[in-house]
Amino acid sequence: MSRWHRPLMVSTGLMSALAVVTAVALVLDDRTLDGMPVWAKPLKFAMSVAVYSFTWAWLLSLQRRERRWGRIAGTVLAVAGVAEVAVITFQAARAHRSHFNAATPFDAVLFGVMGMMIIGLMVANVVAAVAVLLDRQADGPSTWAVRFGLAISTLGLASGGLMLGPRPGQSVDGGVIGAHTVAAADGGPGLPLLGWSTVAGDLRVPHFVGMHALQLLPLLPLALAALSRRFPALAPVRVRQGLTVTAGVVYAGVFGLVLWQAERGQSLVHPDGLTLAAAGILAVLALGGVAWSFRARAPRQVALAVPAPAEAAR
Incomplete structure (x- = not known):
């Protein structure tokens, strides 16, 4: 059995600590952005990435045969997740949008960096999923649970791409490209x-x-x-x-x-x-x-x- 993936465990710890910090900031800072507290988004993403990283560290530890490319994919997952949340937190501290923001060249660059991190996350997710799926789990129920979980989570991650691209009436000059609503x-x-x-x-x-x-x-x-x-x-x-x-x-x-x-x-x-x-x-x-x-x-x-x-x- 492989040992637990260290970069993913570091990501879990960092995101857990950030979740605590942003939860405190949520209480102390009354600023809002798009009708929501500015710290709500980094709190949600920190919690989500913490759970996501821990789950992948666990899944990769289940491999009977450790695959180097699978561990590299896990490292990419950890780095991409932390980098994305870092940009989200930085923009929240400035009370600026992190996603779909092209209001200034700097904001556009940050959103571009997030886009690259998301692409890296999606590719690494697929590669790590293949590494895990090559091994059967301890029993039939666990094997099927991991199969379904990996397949659906990959589709869920890919569905984020539907938020990208200009909507009707949007342009770079307008400062916003893409939307979730x-x-x-x-x-x-x-x-x-x-x-x-x-x-x-x-x-x-x-x-x-x-x-x-x-x-x-x-x-x-x-x-x-x-x-x-x-x-x-x-x-x-x-x-x-x-x-x-x-x-x-x-x-x-x-x-x-x-x-x-x-x-x-x-x-x-x-x-x-x-x-x-x-x-x-x-x-x-x-x-x-x-x-x-x-x-x-x-x-x-x-x-x-x-x-x-x-x-x-x-």
């Missing part, structure tokens, strides 16, 4: 701390949901294994694997649903009939998958009656 301008009413739009579509929702499949799905088989000690119905590996696959399929469906919802300019908190119908289909799929998983238990072994040997004649 669909069918409305950035900076409108949003959810507390998260800032996700409550009046229009917001591409940050699928970006967040997709990326964090990497943390949530691999936790499921661990939880199921722990619960199997108290609930015998979860003891068979087939049951836990079925539940894990069901969770992966449904999670992928949720990611697709919130992406579709955002692209239609619809707020997460104000779904229409089509969105609710799709959510209902996913709920039925989830229930069907759970039922199928428990039917997948290995058949009970029937004890065959073996006649006792005849008593020896006296």
Whole structure:
């Protein structure tokens, strides 16, 4: 088993410390930017990258055979994540936008640096995912959880590219290129701390949901294994694997649903009939998958009656 990836663990520590600092700054500094506290964004990103880095350090440690190119990809993940959050924090301290900001040449350069970091992060994510997927995990449920988590998180990371590029009416001269809100301008009413739009579509929702499949799905088989000690119905590996696959399929469906919802300019908190119908289909799929998983238990072994040997004649 490989040792834990040091650069990723350093990234985890740095981002955790920064999360504490920005949380304090959030309380002490009452400045706002686009209707949100200036320190809300660096706090969110510091927490997200801390969890992301720790998860990758753990995943790379699961490899039975250490691959040098996989560890290099992990180092790129760590450096790119820290660099992006550093720019976000620097811009927050100046009360300037970090994303989509071309108001001044300096702001444009910083956004360009972030763009390069994001591209590096995406490429390294794919390379590291291949390195992990080349090894089977300890059991079937864990293997499928990691597979789904890596695939969905890669799609979630890539969905951030939908925020880039000029929107109608935008130009470099206007100082803003790109947006996360669909069918409305950035900076409108949003959810507390998260800032996700409550009046229009917001591409940050699928970006967040997709990326964090990497943390949530691999936790499921661990939880199921722990619960199997108290609930015998979860003891068979087939049951836990079925539940894990069901969770992966449904999670992928949720990611697709919130992406579709955002692209239609619809707020997460104000779904229409089509969105609710799709959510209902996913709920039925989830229930069907759970039922199928428990039917997948290995058949009970029937004890065959073996006649006792005849008593020896006296």
